[in-house]
Amino acid sequence: MPAQSKREQIVTSALTLFYENGFNATGVERVCSEAGVSKKTLYNHFKSKDELVLATLRMRDALFRNKMMRETERLGTTPAERLLAIFDAHGAWFREKGFSGCMFINAAAEFSPQDDPNHIVCAEHKRLVRDYLSELAAQAGATEPKILARQLNLLLEGAIVEAHVSGNREAAALAREMAEVFLLRANVG
Amino acid sequence: MPAQSKREQIVTSALTLFYENGFNATGVERVCSEAGVSKKTLYNHFKSKDELVLATLRMRDALFRNKMMRETERLGTTPAERLLAIFDAHGAWFREKGFSGCMFINAAAEFSPQDDPNHIVCAEHKRLVRDYLSELAAQAGATEPKILARQLNLLLEGAIVEAHVSGNREAAALAREMAEVFLLRANVG
């Protein structure tokens, strides 16, 4: 049993390929060759491409939020600092090589109907991010943590889109400045 | 010569199909049958599917901004009112049947490389929207119209994503409340 199971190899390759080239535009054959795995093995672990997409999105959700939380807690000590540090963490992400926007926004674009299972996973991811913001906002003593969370989340989404569509890698800094205003209004900081 | 030329029929069908089902997921054959036109005619007017995509995006840009400006000017009289009316216009859009997010955000997701011609058109569209906001901001006497425009634009983007990915059709109202804060800070209103 290798360090990475076959299943993990497949999902790892799918993460990059789907992210950088899109879901419909990436064939299973490509995923197999990139993972160094035969088609038979892929369909041994996943019933269909759609199931692989689902598993890949779930893995991305786990990896993304894990990294976001780690970075946020590294860059800030108090909850209030961390609410702003999230924007810095996003700014660093925007500057990474291979940045292609938010995988879930991209997936929601390709799986547009909101009752599509893939779309639902995207909505869940966004809710979990919002929950994290809400938690930090509550810890920071915000007057209305959930509202503050929705506001900050909206700023994050806007920054991600600006960064990807318009290639504006400074969008995170703008969003951060805007976020400060709402932190103050919620009696945070 | 009919009310709509063949070319217009094709683009009109492509607008809906690409918007609701995605670009890669929509075949040219489907566009033809929906437009009531033969494949040969399509390729008589467009050298390739890619060129059709490009033409469709450009048409969408024209239609979208035209409607946005008309609605904005209908819902508000002063430039300051209109800067807020844009959010109301977006709110109405989110509630339209068949709403599938911003076609340019969706296209940027499928044509991810920022030097892809299709992606470039998306960035241009976003710039033109920002320019409109900037123009209104200047008319409203904002202290720094371009900064205000970037702020409002970021809020709009965030609202669109929230509305589509998470199905939150009230995102426009939230964004509008947030926008008011920045109008005041720019000495508008």
Add this chain to the structure above:
DNA sequence: TGAAATATAAACCGATCGGTATCCCTTGTC
């Protein structure tokens, strides 16, 4: 009316799609 242009429907092209089946070889286990 007659010639030129433009349309259609359909067959057709090679390539690729998601997915299956076959064959053979390696691997671990008793």
Add this chain to the structure above:
DNA sequence: GACAAGGGATACCGATCGGTTTATATTTCA
């Protein structure tokens, strides 16, 4: 040493992809 399981390579399946061709209307206008 026998044996089952899993995986690799590959051929194959029907369907669809973007795109071309052909043969046959239909339209347009001098």
